[in-house]
Amino acid sequence: MTRVIAIDSEQNERFRTWERLLEGRGIRKHGAFLLAGRKTVPEALAAVPDRFTAVIAPDTPALDQLAPLLPAHLARHVLARPLFERLDVSGTRLPLLVGTVPAFAEADLAAPPRGLELACALGDPSNLGALLRSAAAFGVRRVILLPEAAHPFHPKCLRGAANAVFRLDFVRTRGWAALAAGAGPLLALDGGGADLTRFSWPGDLRLVLGEEGQGLPADLAAARLAIPTSGAVESLNATVAASIALQHWFSRRPA
Amino acid sequence: MTRVIAIDSEQNERFRTWERLLEGRGIRKHGAFLLAGRKTVPEALAAVPDRFTAVIAPDTPALDQLAPLLPAHLARHVLARPLFERLDVSGTRLPLLVGTVPAFAEADLAAPPRGLELACALGDPSNLGALLRSAAAFGVRRVILLPEAAHPFHPKCLRGAANAVFRLDFVRTRGWAALAAGAGPLLALDGGGADLTRFSWPGDLRLVLGEEGQGLPADLAAARLAIPTSGAVESLNATVAASIALQHWFSRRPA
Incomplete structure (x- = not known):
């Protein structure tokens, strides 16, 4: 079975990094981005799976639903709801992807x-x-x-x-x-x-x-x-x- | 001299009405709207002065600066800064106009x-x-x-x-x-x-x-x-x- 990491604390280092990806400065610093969207997430997983490193879900059922589309190399996370909502700025309530920004x-x-x-x-x-x-x-x-x-x-x-x-x-x-x-x-x-x-x-x-x-x-x-x-x-x-x-x-x- | 009404309380009836104009429902109910913008406010005053009923300024200097463009029929208001900021959702820090919505x-x-x-x-x-x-x-x-x-x-x-x-x-x-x-x-x-x-x-x-x-x-x-x-x-x-x-x-x- 694929390992799922649960994150409940806002002090968690991964969470703190992801939260910085909500602004251009953090994206530049960490070379990573967050992708959200009911249609865009499955489409991007199908088109460019290698661009992504992790998935962040609001709960286990949401993660399970996306699982058939997830490449094996993606790290899987379930966040406590209040933490998830701080990252889900579009309010999709669906899993987010973490991706790598190409060098410009x-x-x-x-x-x-x-x-x-x-x-x-x-x-x-x-x-x-x-x-x-x-x-x-x-x-x-x-x-x-x-x-x-x-x-x-x-x-x-x-x-x-x-x-x-x-x-x-x-x-x-x-x-x-x-x-x-x-x-x-x-x-x-x-x-x-x-x-x-x-x-x-x-x-x-x-x-x-x-x-x-x-x-x-x-x-x-x-x-x-x-x-x-x-x-x-x-x-x-x-x-x-x-x-x-x-x-x-x-x-x-x-x- | 033209009378200027100072408003300092969030309980003020005019202020409460204006705050409702930030949403479609309030605009429909009161048949009025707020116009903001460094360029749009002077342009609208020149083009359609009769559409406006009042001006809301963050302070007296801002009101005085716009005064040469203001038709005599406009009611003039200076709001306490925290109240003004609640209406100035675009963050212009310049006077807002109150206008009448035409019947659709x-x-x-x-x-x-x-x-x-x-x-x-x-x-x-x-x-x-x-x-x-x-x-x-x-x-x-x-x-x-x-x-x-x-x-x-x-x-x-x-x-x-x-x-x-x-x-x-x-x-x-x-x-x-x-x-x-x-x-x-x-x-x-x-x-x-x-x-x-x-x-x-x-x-x-x-x-x-x-x-x-x-x-x-x-x-x-x-x-x-x-x-x-x-x-x-x-x-x-x-x-x-x-x-x-x-x-x-x-x-x-x-x-």
């Missing part, structure tokens, strides 16, 4: 882009999650994270991303200047840019997306594209605007 | 749609807010609210909507059956539908959007449209998918 290499920006590479500084993990879901849906494979960006394995990002993080390669860069000094074409969304719906998309490009409410550095050397609107509101939601751009690239890129 | 008439669905009318059951107020922002940006004027929908004047919806609510007419309907029995064309987003990017959009239609995670009743008599994707994720975020559909209608509708 420094991007080699001198090399030309392959496909659409999304360079992103979205600081809100929920916004980033919805964006990553759109990115995977529209054929993006590589995401370049700016220092301002939320951690893509933050619980709120994972919740919005619907397992898209496991389909994407993440690299990081030190800032906008490094991106501008790299290979192009570099494209940005901007209310004053050229009509995106009439644009001849290249197959390979870097699309840059600034921080919410901050936008991009005014002097960033990138071609500007705009989504035509009625003008009734000043701008679109950043995730929505970027998703519209990705959809247009996906449906109109060269074969 | 029952939709006359037998009448044909005029332009794109968005019928929506999104239950999460943040999702609804981002969607309403897209709706106003892409020329929607009328939103039909299903019973499951969040209240469009919920603080989280207003925060995402960036004043789009003041550009839209809201009507309500009792449910999907009433919508299906009304005039068409009725269109819905569905993974199994026809390619939305190749669709000949009519100028007048009703686009229906189900509740998050629930989708639409399987037997709803609506033409289905799909957004082609890579297949890497099962579906797009509901707000993102609807925004993409609205953008396509806006850019390709008959003149």
